[in-house]
Every structure is written in C-alpha cells, then in structure tokens.
Ligand code: A3P
C-alpha cells in the first residue's frame with residue numbers, strides 16, 4: 430500500500446518495474462477521463478477483409494425467450510486466433526488524419542481487449558500478459574505479445590471452452606439484426622435465425638479519448654446499436670453472456686467479470702450492456718471493485734512508460750510484462766527479440782513500414 434503513489438522501483442538498468450496500487454481505498458484524486466469521441470468506423474467482411482464502411486453494423490433486437498445458444502455450433506465459421514497487429518488501427522488513424530472518412534459521423538479484431546487488461550491489472554489474480562511497446566517521439570504504441578504457446582492454447586481450446594465461446598457469439602446473433610426492429614429469417618426458423626455464426630464479421634469503432642494528461646486513440650468491436658446509428662457512440666450496445674449463478678463463488682466470479690464488461694464498454698464510450706444469463710439469477714451484493722482504482726492505475730501506467738522510455742529510440746521495442754499480484758516489468762528487447770516481433774513482415778519494430786514512412790518517422 431505504501432507504494433501507491435511512490436516512484437517506480439528500479440531493479441537494474443535492464444528491468445524497470447512498477448508496483449500495483451492499493452485496492453483498499455479509492456484514489457483521492459482520480460485522473461479525469463474524457464468522454465470518448467468517435468473518429469470513424471470500419472467493417473470486416475465474411476472473409477475478414479477490412480472495409481471502411483458500415484456493412485457489418487447490426488441493430489439490437491430482444492432475443493427470443495429460451496433461445497438455444499448451442500444452435501448452429503457445427504456450422505460456426507471461426508476466425509482463427511492470430512497475433513493481433515496494430516495495422517487496422519493505424520490504417521484507420523492514417524485515414525482519419527488525411528480526412529478520408531466521410532465526415533465525423535461516418536463511418537479492430539480481438540486484439541484491442543488488451544487496453545482493458547491494462548486497466549484491470551490491479552485486480553488480475555491469475556492471468557499475466559505481455560505487451561510490446563514502442564515510443565516514437567511523444568507517442569506510445571502498444572500491441573499485445575502472444576507467445577507461441579499462448580497462441581497455440583487459444584486455437585486448441587478444450588471442447589467445453591470452445592462451445593462456451595460459441596454461446597457468446599450465438600447470443601449476439603439472437604440479439605441482433607441487419608434491419609432495425611425486424612428479425613431476419615423469423616418466419617422460416619424455430620430459432621428465429623439461421624444459426625450461421627461467422628466470427629470473421631465485425632463492426633469496429635475508433636475513438637479518441639483522454640486519461641489524465643494522455644490522449645488515447647483506441648479501436649474496438651461494437652456488437653450493435655439500438656434502433657438507429659447516428660454516427661456516434663450514444664446508442665451503442667455491448668452484448669455479454671454469463672453462466673448461471675448457483676452460489677456465492679459464482680457470484681464473486683460474475684462480479685469480477687462485471688469490471689471487465691464495464692471497462693470494455695466505458696473505454697469505447699458504449700453506454701449500454703445487455704447481459705444474457707443462461708437461467709435467471711438472484712444477485713444483489715455491493716460492487717467488489719472500484720473503477721477509479723483502474724483509471725488511476727491506467728494513468729499511472731501510461732505516465733510511467735512515458736517518463737521511463739527514452740524518446741529518441743524510435744525503432745526500439747520494449748516488452749512490458751504483467752505478473753499478477755506482483756506488478757509490471759519493462760525491458761528492452763534485444764535484436765533477436767525485435768526480429769521475432771516483426772514476424773518476417775516489412776516492419777520497423779512492430780509498426781508497418783508504410784505507416785512509418787507516411788508519418789515521416
Ligand atoms: P461473451 O462476452 O458473451 O462471453 P465480446 O463480448 O467482446 O463482444 O466478445 C464476444 C464473444 O467472444 C464472447 O461472448 C466470448 O464468447 C468470445 N470471447 C471474447 N473474448 C474472448 C477471449 N479472450 N477468449 C475467448 N473467447 C472470447
């Protein structure tokens with residue numbers, strides 16, 4: 430607890446660490462967080478081709494009662510997990526800077542959930558993560574680093590876990606439609622939809638916001654909008670599923686998940702979360718988490734990296750490692766490590782070379 434607002438602890442020149450904040454009290458001066466403003470949106474087609482339009486936009490519709498979340502499982506077109514790259518976000522950012530998007534109201538893969546996991550770190554008890562970070566001038570770039578073993582684990586999911594994951598997507602299908610107010614296939618199917626889940630298809634929003642003194646650009650998938658898309662985040666809806674709560678242990682688990690739901694939506698400016706439970710639950714406990722701890726931590730984390738990483742070594746890549754219950758460690762990758770991060774592509778560090786050139790870096 431004493432370390433809460435203390436300086437970073439320097440262990441050795443090659444490894445710099447940042448300890449966790451205390452969880453026992455809310456920060457006395459939480460950092461200001463600016464309401465996210467949308468810059469632009471984009472879609473992924475059924476073949477996972479990125480297009481700067483709203484073809485993948487979906488509208489919310491109440492799900493049928495007693496929906497079978499396993500329906501269509503065998504037909505699931507599942508986009509394989511891959512190393513998330515920043516490229517789609519950089520493409521969007523570049524487009525925005527050139528004024529190529531159709532006005533402010535016009536119109537990213539699983540990877541962006543790393544921004545949630547940074548903020549959630551103080552409450553993380555089990556799963557660590559690794560980030561690659563570059564500091565180019567005043568800007569910090571982040572990408573998640575997935576080790577080969579982790580990537581393999583994601584793609585070779587246990588059948589039970591895989592099915593559970595499908596339930597989340599099936600719920601999204603039951604709750605969404607491409608025409609506001611009208612369910613597709615409603616007359617022809619007992620299930621109200623064709624059971625055709627294709628997780629290549631995504632609709633994404635890129636927003637800018639500010640935490641403390643740092644301006645942030647993030648992108649993320651948006652599940653659907655309520656009634657009408659007005660070119661902003663005001664009626665965005667996040668859809669979630671959760672298993673039945675059968676006792677206090679389940680309840681604690683659900684409480685923890687809520688923090689993730691909350692931060693994921695909050696960061697993108699999504700004001701509404703709809704949670705589908707497999708069966709009804711009874712829950713009324715007080716919140717087991719404090720989002721201000723996460724925001725203050727996020728602010729401290731960004732400031733720490735900003736103050737610690739030298740500004741003039743643009744091509745260097747830094748590896749940030751979270752050890753649950755311990756804290757953050759930062760170390761510079763050696764040449765071999767950087768080569769691994771480039772993955773054989775034409776990159777400067779982990780940034781695509783076209784972006785590097787375009788930004789005049
Ligand atoms: P649930 O959230 O209902 O479990 P999102 O909620 O972010 O829109 O993601 C949609 C679904 O993708 C999730 O549904 C879940 O099934 C799956 N999913 C999300 N994050 C995941 C992760 N890190 N690993 C595996 N599956 C994930």
Ligand code: MG
Nearest residue numbers: 650651652668
């Ligand atoms: Mg989603």
Ligand code: MG
Nearest residue numbers: 652667668669
């Ligand atoms: Mg969702």
